[in-house]
Amino acid sequence: MESQKVDMFLMANAKYFESHMIPYIHEQLLKMDDSKFMMLQTVNLKDPIMMLIVSLFGGHLGIDRFILGETGLGIAKLLTCGGLGIWTIVDFFLIMGHTKEVNMQKLQMVLY
Amino acid sequence: MKKNKLYLFILLAATVGYSWISWNYYTYGRGAGGIDLCLFRKLTGLPCPSCGTTRSVLSISHLHFADALYYNPIGFIMALCLCVLPVWVLIDTISKKNSFHRFYLNAEIIVRRKWVAVLLVSLVAGNWIWNIYKYTS
Numbered sequence: 001m002e003s004q005k006v007d008m009f010l011m012a013n014a015k016y017f018e019s020h021m022i023p024y025i026h027e028q029l030l031k032m033d034d035s036k037f038m039m040l041q042t043v044n045l046k047d048p049i050m051m052l053i054v055s056l057f058g059g060h061l062g063i064d065r066f067i068l069g070e071t072g073l074g075i076a077k078l079l080t081c082g083g084l085g086i087w088t089i090v091d092f093f094l095i096m097g098h099t100k101e102v103n104m105q106k107l108q109m110v111l112y
Numbered sequence: 113m114k115k116n117k118l119y120l121f122i123l124l125a126a127t128v129g130y131s132w133i134s135w136n137y138y139t140y141g142r143g144a145g146g147i148d149l150c151l152f153r154k155l156t157g158l159p160c161p162s163c164g165t166t167r168s169v170l171s172i173s174h175l176h177f178a179d180a181l182y183y184n185p186i187g188f189i190m191a192l193c194l195c196v197l198p199v200w201v202l203i204d205t206i207s208k209k210n211s212f213h214r215f216y217l218n219a220e221i222i223v224r225r226k227w228v229a230v231l232l233v234s235l236v237a238g239n240w241i242w243n244i245y246k247y248t249s
Contacts (some may be wrong), residue, residue, distance in 0.1 A: 060152045060160060071220045072113065076125070079186055080237065081162045083125075084132060085149040 016045040048096040056094040115213040150184035161240040
């Protein structure tokens with residue numbers, strides 16, 4: 001893919017990924033075929049800040065996990081009072097990193 | 113979710129679950145009182161959809177099924193999960209199979225279907241309303 005397009009994509013979407021993954025993503029996007037650019041634009045990436053807010057307000061009911069597509073864990077969190085309240089608090093700190101991980105997995109599905 | 117991570121999660125959750133239930137089993141009714149860990153109830157003053165599950169599971173362990181249903185029907189699901197899942201996961205691990213992992217992935221696909229999701233959400237919402245009614249009345 002053209003370097004200009006890659007830079008444009010990264011400028012708009014860098015916040016969705018871990019900073020140490022950016023050079024790797026840059027490298028992979030440069031190798032990627034141009035025809036996949038449209039698919040790349042349509043990947044449904046989740047905003048880590050939004051997920052933190054969802055986790056703060058709806059984490060007790062597992063809504064954060066449901067939004068990330070982890071239905072099983074969402075149900076587990078919902079039925080156990082947010083993992084006895086402890087899992088909810090742990091997720092306040094972990095959910096942003098986890099969202100970036102999930103975004104990376106989604107991107108990798110387009111890349112390969 | 114990867115198989116090893118899922119199995120580790122289930123075993124950890126079952127350990128915490130059994131510890132929590134046995135702690136409450138020995139303190140319940142002895143004046144020591146249980147610890148209230150529900151953040152939702154502490155913040156809003158209203159019970160969450162799964163409040164009462166511990167009491168429900170304890171009632172099931174005493175074979176008081178009507179009480180269990182009254183405290184929270186989710187207790188039946190939880191008691192079933194506590195009995196079945198750790199055993200299933202351990203059998204899978206020992207026999208090096210992945211039947212539970214396959215079941216989990218299939219169940220996730222089924223639950224994501226629109227009508228199933230709507231049905232489950234309405235059941236949980238209905239149970240929540242009943243829970244709030246029981247708590248406030």
